[in-house]
Amino acid sequence: MIDVKVQGDEGIIIVEPAGSLQAADFEKLAKEIDAFSADKGRLTGLIIHTKSFPGWDDFSAFLQHVNFIKAHHKRIQRIAVVTDSKLGEIGPSIATRFLSAELKHFPFDDFDEAKRWIQEAV
Numbered sequence: 824m825i826d827v828k829v830q831g832d833e834g835i836i837i838v839e840p841a842g843s844l845q846a847a848d849f850e851k852l853a854k855e856i857d858a859f860s861a862d863k864g865r866l867t868g869l870i871i872h873t874k875s876f877p878g879w880d881d882f883s884a885f886l887q888h889v890n891f892i893k894a895h896h897k898r899i900q901r902i903a904v905v906t907d908s909k910l911g912e913i914g915p916s917i918a919t920r921f922l923s924a925e926l927k928h929f930p931f932d933d934f935d936e937a938k939r940w941i942q943e944a945v
Contacts, residue, residue, distance in 0.1 A: 824840070824841050824842050824845065824848065825838055825839065825840045825841065825844070825848040825851065825852065826838070826839045826840075826841060827851060827852055827855050829855055829859065831859065831862075831863070833867065833942065834859075834863065834865075834866050834867030834868065835866070835867055835868050835869070835870060835938070835941055835942075836852075836855060836856065836859070836866060836868075836869050836870070837869075837870045837872060838852060838869065838870065838871050838872065839872045839873060840871075840873045840877045841877075842877055843877050843878050843879060843880040843884070844877060844878065844879045844880060844884050844888065845879075845880045845881075845884050846880075846881075846883045846884045846886075846887035848884070848887075849884070849887040849888055849890070849891040850887070852891065853891055853894065853895060856869075856895050856898055856899070860898050865898055865899065865900055866898060866899045866900065867900050867901065867941055867942070867944050868899065868900060868901040868902065868903060868941030868942075868944060869899050869901075869902045869903070869924075870902075870903045870905060870934070870937055870938060870941060871902070871903070871904050871905065871906070872905045872906070872931070872934055872937075873905075873906050873908070873931075874906065874907055874908075874931050875906065875907060875908045876906065876908040892922070896922045896923055896924050897923045897924075899924045900924060900925065900944045901924060901925045901926075901927070901940065901941050901944045902922070902924045902925070902926045902927075903926075903927055903928075903929055903937035903938070903940060903941055904926065904927070904928045904929070905928075905929045905930070905931060905933065905934050905937045906928070906930075906931055907930060907931045925944070927940060
């Protein structure tokens, strides 16, 4: 399950996983991004805020995650991965090869710094 907060006035969506990622989580997130994009265009940023990477509930959830990224990465200017997970440290260097969005890792406690970085994109 994930918690999704839309800060429409800033063009930012904040995602906070609360357990293993499920296919429905990516459907929920896609609806939020699609609604924002239809109304205001490209998001300034997406902040993924989690102490550690929760993993996927099953292979279907993993596939839904991949499909979500393919369908939505061009609608987001910057992505901040705010986590202490080792995957958060190495993931952005790999993912930037496949994404049009800028990606940057921040330690979990540096949420405010990550948000400032997102806001600088405006």
